[in-house]
Amino acid sequence: MAKKKDKKAKGKDKISKNDKAKRKSLKLVAKKANGNDLPKVSSKPWGKDGKALDGVKILDFTHVQSGPTCTQLLAWLGADVIKVERPGTGDITRGQLQDVPNADSLYFTMLNHNKRSITLDSKSKEGMKVLERLVKTCDVLVENFAPGALDRMGLTWEHIHSLNPRMIVASVKGFGPGPYEDCKVYENVAQCAGGSASTTGFHDGLPLVTGAQIGDSGTGLHLALGIVSALYQRKRTGRGQRVLTAMQDGVLNLCRVKLRDQQRLAHGPLKEYTQFGQGIPFGEATPRAGNDSGGGQPGVILKCKGWETDPNAYIYFITQAPVWEKICDLIGQPDWKTHPDYAKPPARLPRLKEIFERIEQWTMTKTKFEVMNECNAFDIPVGPILSMKELAEEPSLRQTGTVVEVDHPTRGKYLSVGNPIKLSDSITEVERSPLLGEHTDEILTKVLKFTPREIAEIKASGATGQAPKAQAAE
Numbered sequence: 283m284a285k286k287k288d289k290k291a292k293g294k295d296k297i298s299k300n301d302k303a304k305r306k307s308l309k310l311v312a313k314k315a316n317g318n319d320l321p322k323v324s325s326k327p328w329g330k331d332g333k334a335l336d337g338v339k340i341l342d343f344t345h346v347q348s349g350p351t352c353t354q355l356l357a358w359l360g361a362d363v364i365k366v367e368r369p370g371t372g373d374i375t376r377g378q379l380q381d382v383p384n385a386d387s388l389y390f391t392m393l394n395h396n397k398r399s400i401t402l403d404s405k406s407k408e409g410m411k412v413l414e415r416l417v418k419t420c421d422v423l424v425e426n427f428a429p430g431a432l433d434r435m436g437l438t439w440e441h442i443h444s445l446n447p448r449m450i451v452a453s454v455k456g457f458g459p460g461p462y463e464d465c466k467v468y469e470n471v472a473q474c475a476g477g478s479a480s481t482t483g484f485h486d487g488l489p490l491v492t493g494a495q496i497g498d499s500g501t502g503l504h505l506a507l508g509i510v511s512a513l514y515q516r517k518r519t520g521r522g523q524r525v526l527t528a529m530q531d532g533v534l535n536l537c538r539v540k541l542r543d544q545q546r547l548a549h550g551p552l553k554e555y556t557q558f559g560q561g562i563p564f565g566e567a568t569p570r571a572g573n574d575s576g577g578g579q580p581g582v583i584l585k586c587k588g589w590e591t592d593p594n595a596y597i598y599f600i601t602q603a604p605v606w607e608k609i610c611d612l613i614g615q616p617d618w619k620t621h622p623d624y625a626k627p628p629a630r631l632p633r634l635k636e637i638f639e640r641i642e643q644w645t646m647t648k649t650k651f652e653v654m655n656e657c658n659a660f661d662i663p664v665g666p667i668l669s670m671k672e673l674a675e676e677p678s679l680r681q682t683g684t685v686v687e688v689d690h691p692t693r694g695k696y697l698s699v700g701n702p703i704k705l706s707d708s709i710t711e712v713e714r715s716p717l718l719g720e721h722t723d724e725i726l727t728k729v730l731k732f733t734p735r736e737i738a739e740i741k742a743s744g745a746t747g748q749a750p751k752a753q754a755a756e
């Protein structure tokens with residue numbers, strides 16, 4: 283009995299020790315614990331209580347769009363992102379689609395906010411010395427070179443892992459392992475190979491690519507999630523791992539509902555597609571559905587007042603079943619609420635063309651914003667077709683930081699899309715993109731801790747850019 287008591291006491295002791303440890307760790311995240319020993323909600327204003335990825339160092343070896351989208355997101359979430367660029371030219375997008383002479387293009391500036399830039403010739407001995415030091419110092423290496431390029435540089439996974447077993451190596455490639463794994467891929471190639479183009483456009487028209495950069499930016503997003511997950515797993519295992527996202531896979535993931543429809547075809551026609559009501563037979567593959575709604579709620583784009591001259595005077599209108607009666611009242615067709623041809627969703631499916639034509643008679647009497655307001659009053663889901671000009675000028679997007687004005691030393695003020703992911707504690711201050719090699723000295727000295735003599739040697743070799751004239755002439 284005494285022994286039992288002893289055990290109990292020891293158990294209590296254990297619990298209280300655990301409790302102490304728990305309290306100590308909680309103190310790190312909460313100034314004061316509430317009655318339940320749980321951290322209190324931050325007392326600081328929205329987005330002002332530390333950065334989510336504070337302390338994470340990223341070796342950003344990305345270029346063009348897919349990789350930079352990923353590392354920009356990580357930078358916005360608080361990671362220290364060091365972009366390694368080729369001396370002289372840097373990321374090719376700096377000079378692509380230039381609108382202001384001698385200034386980094388918007389293509390580059392809008393994809394590389396909040397990063398530092400170091401120029402390094404990875405194919406030189408001294409350049410590789412610096413890169414290896416970066417590998418040892420950073421937590422994550424992100425790259426989106428053509429297949430095999432990183433290996434050809436000498437940075438194989440095995441080598442990186444031997445230098446820094448904690449390092450996560452994250453890559454975007456066009457295709458995963460298989461017949462196309464060696465191919466170079468750009469946005470529209472991925473949209474075509476990932477199933478988006480074959481399912482976008484009108485039934486009787488060409489396959490279309492979309493304006494949304496689902497191949498590049500979409501894959502960058504997928505990669506960022508993979509990296510954050512690998513960082514989380516590393517907390518348990520202590521080791522890094524490889525993260526691979528193929529653009530074809532990323533696009534297909536975003537086209538998931540179209541693969542759903544492909545399988546539904548085996549069981550009959552896709553009744554929510556306009557072509558069903560038009561009596562056009564379905565083929566073997568998911569067809570292009572024009573503007574038909576992707577889900578079970580039929581919807582299309584309808585003209586609004588001004589459509590004759592304004593290319594964006596349109597609205598997306600969804601005949602959501604629960605609000606059908608309100609739609610009937612709003613468009614002045616109350617008899618459809620009880621009419622057997624219109625009252626229930628299955629009865630409406632073969633008549634969608636006629637139904638939307640009737641709704642369009644109503645939307646054409648109003649601007650897209652009037653339609654939006656009147657429909658929203660009755661919970662009818664509609665979407666005005668907003669132009670880039672309207673989005674750029676929308677005050678609410680400016681207020682939330684989704685659209686931000688950024689100042690840049692060589693191009694002046696420009697608009698950018700800020701961090702679309704809002705965290706209540708973590709700060710996102712959108713900072714301008716770096717000039718080419720702007721932080722080379724700072725990184726060599728403060729991050730990599732090279733001595734002045736070593737830095738002089740690195741620079742004299744030309745690894746960070748043109749070698750000083752005296753040495754170059756030797």
Ligand code: CAO
Nearest residue numbers: 346347348367368403404426427428434456466467468469
């Ligand atoms: N110093 C020296 N050399 C460097 C360097 C540096 N700092 N940075 C890159 N390089 C070299 C690479 O080592 C590579 O050399 P090798 O071919 O001799 O090994 C070379 O530059 C070019 O790399 P790349 O083949 O990736 O570039 P590219 O312009 O020919 O192709 C792209 C571009 C996007 C088609 C290709 O990188 C790719 O398919 N990437 C994967 C998919 C992807 O992300 N696509 C999205 C692009 S955005 O639309």
